Amino acid sequence: MPHIVVADPIHPEGIERLLKAPGVTLDHPGNAANEPLSERLRKADGLIVRGTRVDEALLVHAERLRVVCRHGVGYDLVDVPVLTKRGTALMITPEANAASVAEHALMLMLSLARNVVPVSAGVRRGDWRVRGQSSTFELGGRQVLVIGFGRIGTRVARLCAAFGMRVMVHDPYMPAGTIRGSGYEAAVDRDAALSKADIVTIHVPANDRTRGMVNAAFLSKMKPGSVLVNTARGTLVDESALEAALRSGHLAAAGLDVLSVEPMVKPVSMLTLDNLIVTPHVAASTAEGLRRMAWDAAGNVLDFLAGRIDRDAVVNGEVLPAAGTAG
16 A cells, blocks of 8 residues: 655645545645654655655655655755665656746746836835836837746746747757747857847756856846846856846846745845845745645656656656556
8 A cells, every 4th residue: 555745735635636545545744743754754655745855864764665756846955866776756746837937937027127126115105206217118029038948938938929029048958940930039059149138037957057057157148237037946046146247237137036045044135136026936836836736746646656657757767667668
């Protein structure tokens, strides 16, 4: 009888899906034993995590564990090599939060373009006429560079196009013909595209190739007066370099949903800047997004343990049996 552990609170519909699954036992925050999670994993065949770090220390007793599913798409808190060495699959919920994150990226663009936060603060102070309002701009006609053309990046590109923006896409892992066929300009030369873009929006995973990619050199190549948006992972951005670019005026503004250290244990100095908007990693956390992530995470684990593996949702596919074989 498969035993599944849910480490963190998730939407009740995800828990209900697990509870209704025949022949499955469930350990979740609503009925968890008063013992360390590592001990609760002794009998676990599947594990669902949201904000819990998954590493060798946590899995010391998890000898039966076959699959870990991350509630979301990022897996910075998961030691993938450790799971792979153990033969344990890591799954994500690829489609569940894409629409929510894409809309959040557009919200940040619109808020920065129209100076919404300072203007709203001015009204609350009684300043009906706000100085500097002429510095706002329309998105229509502006050129945007979408870096990363995956499930979220494709949606962001579509939303930008709907606002009348000219869309460039840079993704070295996506054929240029596919990008052009979707109706966008394929920006093969990233640095050349940075110099032309009014807005740059980041939609790539954090890994050894991408961490720190938005550094001083990257920012220096961006068009003077342009805007940066990051709803992917905070570790992609060198925050000291970003702060310098914002303070110097090289960048007009930035919108971030993520920081390099989360949760934020102490305020970072750039939070004093008026040309910066920071939200606390909530882009995916709409009512719909949370429901879908919980539902899909539950389904991924149940299907995996039943031998119905969605290979597109598995991060470390090398642990899976070859396609077409049993298992």
